Amino acid sequence: MAVGRLVTREVGIEVAGREATTAVAPFVLVAVLLAGLAFGPAPQILAAVAPGTIWLVTLLAAAPLARGVAAAEQDEGCWDLLRLLVSPTQLLAGKLAAMWLHLLITWALTAALVAVVFPAPFPLAAIVAGPLGALGLAAVTVAFGTLLAAGRRRSGLLSVLLLPSGLPVLVAGTAVGLPGSAGMPWLALLVAYDVLMVVATWAVFPVLLEE
Amino acid sequence: MRSITIERPVGWLAVAATAAAAPLTLVAAPPDALQGDVQRLMYVHVPAAWVAYLAFGVVAVASAGFLLRRDLRWDRAAQAAAELGVGLTALSLVLGSLWARPVWGTWWSWDPRLVTTVVLLLVYVGYLGVRGLSTDRMLNARRAAVVGVLAVVNVPIVHFSVVWWRALHQPPTVLRPGGPAGELPVLMLVALLTALAAFTLAAASVWLRRIRILAATDRDRGVPPAGAAEPAVPELIVTPRPETSGRQP
Secondary structure (H helix, E strand, C coil): CHHHHHHHHHHHHHHHHCHHHHHHHHHHHHHHHHHHHHHCCCHHHHHHHHHHHHHHHHHHHHHHHHHCCCHHHHHHCCHHHHHHHCCHHHHHHHHHHHHHHHHHHHHHHHHHHHHHHCCCCCCHHHHHHHHHHHHHHHHHHHHHHHHHHHCCCCHHHHHHHHHHHCHHHHHHHHHHHCCCCCHHHHHHHHHHHHHHHHHHHHHHHHHHCCC | CHHHHHHHHHHHHHHHHHHHHHHHHHHHCCCECCCEHHHHHHHHHHHHHHHHHHHHHHHHHHHHHHHHHCCHHHHHHHHHHHHHHHHHHHHHHHHHHHHHHHHHCCCCCCCHHHHHHHHHHHHHHHHHHHCCCCCCHHHHHHHHHHHHHHHCCHHHHHHHHHHHHCCCCCCCCCCCCCCCCCCCCHHHHHHHHHHHHHHHHHHHHHHHHHHHHHHHHHHHCCCCCCCCCCCCCCCCCCCCCCCCCCCCC
């Protein structure tokens, strides 16, 4: 119940401020168009780089999203109050669900744009990889976003930490989308990554709340 | 005192292992039939990478230890291991590049293992950078421990990437299903294992020494040896008001 309220609250914050939407949507649009220009008009090349473009843009969009993980609470000064009202696990579940939603929308927007602009085939496994990849990435983003919210200095350093941590999603997501690729091993890798990152974030999250 | 007691025999063992490895790798082991003497870089490149992975494993264990115990001795062990791992990963990359030029015909390739090793290097450089975010010693240690636990996900991916992606990089020769038999001549294998032992012992010696130096630095800064957490609310210092004669106007 508390988790549902936290997710509703996160969605409410986003609807009111549109912070993530205004930061991510223009970035996705420009990044996909520039990628299309950079890789040239040859359809074979565009089809080959399409899966990588989708996940690279989604991964890069995680950096601005990470800055917003606890930004509203910090600005309003209600971070400590929120921590008193719900347990760390509930707080993490709420933040994780909201971030997963953000990243899933980012991925879907990027994938739709790439499918239209590049144009590229979309295997079924690549569609399954979207929610799976977004979950693990959301866990890392929440962890580093909370760390970043606590220490405002060196935000660039923490972004450098976040992006490499999403490398397995980039590799597996790209491999799944390639024509003729065996989907199952990569999807299994994504599931393993999700489990690992969600458990690791759950384990360290109470420590992050101590600050 | 105890760490110095361990440090000395480990240091001497490292010297002995290095003395044994040098003639084995430089003279006794035969040159590779195709690559020639340049293949001898393997005796430094592979141990450097191995010790780097080991060091990052120590960072993960020590970080978890710190989060559980809140004892700065775990944190110092993690920091010393991370510094060692970063240095050896950089060394491994440089040596790999020197080896790749005559063998592959290029200094750099977009081989997944190379790329992920660079990423690994970046993550642990970031780990060391996180340690300077605050002036609070315990806060820095807590943040670094969190990063240390999360970063360890990269280590198995780097190791297994050669199996998963099978690109230009040579697949594992020693650590592979079925063992190393038949892949390496016996003398090469003995030389490689001796070099591995020498590197591991030398790294252990440096690690112990670095921990001792970090402990001394903490002591100089007035940090408690085990790093007992400072009270959340600082002690209230009451300064008595000086007695005054008569009423103030």
